[in-house]
Amino acid sequence: MDERKAFFHRFVHLDLKGAAFKVSYYEQLLPLIARIGATGVxxxxxxxxxxxxxxxxxxHPEAYSQECIMQIAQIAKLSNLLVVPLVQTFGHLEFVLKRSKFFEFREIAxxxxxxxxSHPGSLSLIEEMVSQVMQLHSDAQWFHLGADEVWHLGQCNRCRSIMVDKQWGKDHLFVDYLSRIxxxxxxxxxxxxxxxxxxxxxxxDPQVITGxxxxxxxxxxxxxxFPQSEFRLKQSMWDKYLSIFPNVWIASAFKGATKINQVLTPTSFHISNHEAWNKVLMDNIQHASSFRGIALTGWQRFDHFTVLCELLPVALPCLALCLQTIMAKTGLTSEAHAEVSQSIGYFGNIEMEVFPRPQSVPPVPNFPxxxxxxxxxxxxxxxxxxxxxxxxxxVQGGxxxxxxxxxxxxxxxxxxFVNTSRKLLGNIESLYRDITKELSDIYYQSTVEEWLSTYVSPCREKLKKLVSDADLQIAVNVPM
Incomplete structure (x- = not known):
């Protein structure tokens, strides 16, 4: 078999644990990502x-209503996009376990x-969460249960007791819990x-999984x-998975996978990640029918308690190129680069290298x-x-x-430095006004306030103080 299976899904991951969009933005976003190659979200x-x-x-105080969820699902359906809900069920349950009501469910207090x-209420808690989500996504074909980065496993007295009684290792705890759910x-x-x-x-051990x-x-x-130069997945892992699981998926990243406080998406880094995944698929072409598809992840926070990283509109050009890279299978050609740029309303070619700054800024593109x-x-x-x-x-010495x-x-x-600083202060004041409006068109107020406080206000306040101090010192030094 020299081709991937007849249908290879391309899902775009929307991480709403930060910067959740207003429903009006989905009306623009979902048709666009369908047009550039996505088959689901x-x-x-x-x-x-x-x-x-x-x-x-x-x-969250600004959580969606049930009506909003149904609207989003309908927009996806009209865009011919499947919706795969994702509910974390093991690790990364910070948004649940931070609540005093659920403290007792923590593996480590x-x-x-x-x-x-091993908590007697864990299964019913997770099943209720999934059930409530399924009530609004009753036509879902797949449901993602998360379960990544379960860093604290087999630590509490309850889990340790079970491991001793059943002569289990931590891996047994993991597979037993998920199997029961x-x-x-x-x-x-x-x-x-x-x-x-x-x-x-x-x-x-594969026998632990199959057992x-x-x-x-x-x-x-x-x-x-990671990009190609750092891509590290052993063939032995693939041999294990492909021998015991009838179907597997892969997951890349188009944003949110570099720095915890990244503002701009490093396009070439993510393109290289997708090129590395193309090689994996080619190396395992004899198992092409086992690969269901790819999820292009777009993390909005590294976890519930970290700052926002790249906003999705800022990463849209990168997403478009990453989708094209996967669809092309052989990499991103200059012709495809130009076509994708044009297809999302970009003037000229999407920049592959956005660092170091400063750089020239293109005209406003036409994408949402x-x-x-x-x-x-x-x-x-x-x-x-x-x-x-x-x-x-x-500045440093004087x-x-x-x-x-x-x-x-x-x-x-x-x-x-004062004239340059004064010019930059004028620029940041103008940007503060513009970004406030542009964020407000897409996001709810808490996101607007958080993003401004995290990424605009620190620069703005430093410039205000620098210029104010400079003006005061000039006044002190001017002869009367």
């Missing part, structure tokens, strides 16, 4: 889902990351197929986000959120130029805060 609602009853405490698989869910949703992240099984029957209950999604994209490019230029100003010897506090400054030093 994996929606990770986290605390934006309108949980009810005993789970009502899980909701100090940390809200991991659910205890999925078995219960299968009874309620017999046609639904379940996906889990694979990382906890990479070094696991619990997990290989017949779930489809692993193998995630790896294009104005915000350009404003963020301008913002990163201002931030980079401010960093250059702060490295100026006249305008130290001690010297300013004691009025021991020389206008000769101040003149080396």
């Amino acid at each position: 994996v929606i990770e609602y986290e605390d934006t889902f309108p949980y009810a009853g005993d789970l009502a405490d899980l909701k 100090r940390y809200p990351n991991v659910l205890c698989p 999925v078995s219960n869910l299968h009874k309620k949703y017999p046609l639904l197929k379940f996906i889990i992240w694979d990382d906890m099984m990479r070094d696991m 619990a029957g997990l290989h017949l209950l779930v489809e692993p999604m193998v995630w790896h986000y 959120g294009g104005k915000l994209y350009v404003s963020v490019l301008h913002l990163t230029n201002v931030i980079a130029e401010l960093e250059q100003v702060l490295l100026n010897p006249s 305008f130290h805060e001690f010297l300013v506090a004691h009025n021991r400054t020389n206008p000769l030093h101040i003149d080396q």
